[in-house]
Amino acid sequence: MAKMAASVVVESGEDVFRKMFKFYKRRDPPPDLREVTDFSSGAASGGKIVPVKLDPAAVSDEEAACVGLQPIRNWRAFGLQGYPGFIFISNPFLRGSQAFWVRQCLKTYPQKPNVCNLDMHMSPSDTQDIWARSVQALRTPASVKRQPKTLLERLRWVTLGYHYNWDTKTYSANSYTPFPADLQMLSVRITLACGFPGFNSEAAILNYYRSDSSLGIHVDESELDHSRPLLSFGQSSIFLLGGPHRQDPPTAMFMHSGDVMLMSGQSRLLYHAVPRILPALPQRATLLEELSCASALQTGSVLEPVSQEDWDVCSRYIQSSRVNVTVRQVLGPGQRFPEEPKSALQPRDEGQTVGCHDDGNSGKRKRTCSDPVETIET
Numbered sequence: 001m002a003k004m005a006a007s008v009v010v011e012s013g014e015d016v017f018r019k020m021f022k023f024y025k026r027r028d029p030p031p032d033l034r035e036v037t038d039f040s041s042g043a044a045s046g047g048k049i050v051p052v053k054l055d056p057a058a059v060s061d062e063e064a065a066c067v068g069l070q071p072i073r074n075w076r077a078f079g080l081q082g083y084p085g086f087i088f089i090s091n092p093f094l095r096g097s098q099a100f101w102v103r104q105c106l107k108t109y110p111q112k113p114n115v116c117n118l119d120m121h122m123s124p125s126d127t128q129d130i131w132a133r134s135v136q137a138l139r140t141p142a143s144v145k146r147q148p149k150t151l152l153e154r155l156r157w158v159t160l161g162y163h164y165n166w167d168t169k170t171y172s173a174n175s176y177t178p179f180p181a182d183l184q185m186l187s188v189r190i191t192l193a194c195g196f197p198g199f200n201s202e203a204a205i206l207n208y209y210r211s212d213s214s215l216g217i218h219v220d221e222s223e224l225d226h227s228r229p230l231l232s233f234g235q236s237s238i239f240l241l242g243g244p245h246r247q248d249p250p251t252a253m254f255m256h257s258g259d260v261m262l263m264s265g266q267s268r269l270l271y272h273a274v275p276r277i278l279p280a281l282p283q284r285a286t287l288l289e290e291l292s293c294a295s296a297l298q299t300g301s302v303l304e305p306v307s308q309e310d311w312d313v314c315s316r317y318i319q320s321s322r323v324n325v326t327v328r329q330v331l332g333p334g335q336r337f338p339e340e341p342k343s344a345l346q347p348r349d350e351g352q353t354v355g356c357h358d359d360g361n362s363g364k365r366k367r368t369c370s371d372p373v374e375t376i377e378t
Helices: 016-025 061-066 097-108 181-193 282-289 308-318
Strands: 049-051 077-080 086-089 157-161 203-210 215-218 230-234 237-241 251-255 260-263 272-277 321-328 366-368 375-377
Touching (some): 016 272, 097 181, 097 308, 097 321, 181 230, 181 260, 181 321, 203 272, 308 321
Antiparallel strands (some): 049 077, 157 203, 230 260, 366 375
């Protein structure tokens, strides 16, 4: 195989996207990353990176700081030629504020009544407080041998708001819990700055990746209104953004810790994937670990200082895992869910089914399930 992704020769019956997914996912030998677009430096862009002008007046400095964001005028936003509606923001977070969002994803959001992958084989009482059941073991020094993985280490996804049905790939009115107010506020401020007033955060999927995990090739089309943007942020990875068809060749880009992506307009329904999880850049890790959040002292801020005890657990977790948050609006103005058959309204175990995406492998078709590492052959 050629070293560079652009030189990959497509074998008969295998599309370019799948081939590139396998290229960046492989472990031995590791892939050459020199052709991966890096928005933080403009590297390997081939002139495709274009600046995007945001609206600093849409969100005041105080409103931005309340959710841990820098003033909008300081954000570095970009687009990609050939991808209308795609916006990439290079780490708009204030120093230290990411620690709060990491802690929310690990300690707060997995709590009931929210739904997670562990619910499919455990009772709600056993998954009531995943953090409390995991912290003692995670605080054990790395040199000390400990018991099997904690619940937190076994966490693969959490759904918020309208809970995604992995089996039917749909949302419904009868499967809903209140969306977190802090994450709603963060999402609204980011979408406002990008020119999307009136965004309503109605659902989110949080993915928890191990270092060898991947997210297969897919398109997010289950929402009833596709005119609203898809918002995503998290820790470091390689992200592949393709076209409206499964066979369209993708662009590979680095998503560094703290970066934010919006997929809107024509880019809202493009195929995409995450073939590889990466360690955070040293400078990004430093920004993440500084726990003193001046913005947390501001009146009206949703941020809270992260205790050293909590951060010790979070830091240990993210050394070998990745957290990513994707927020979406499900319903447009005046829209309602279709009326469901009575059978669909019966109580069910939210986690009994798995959500699957093509994982990019050839040969037998495999699908990536609720655990991004495990696969099902069909």
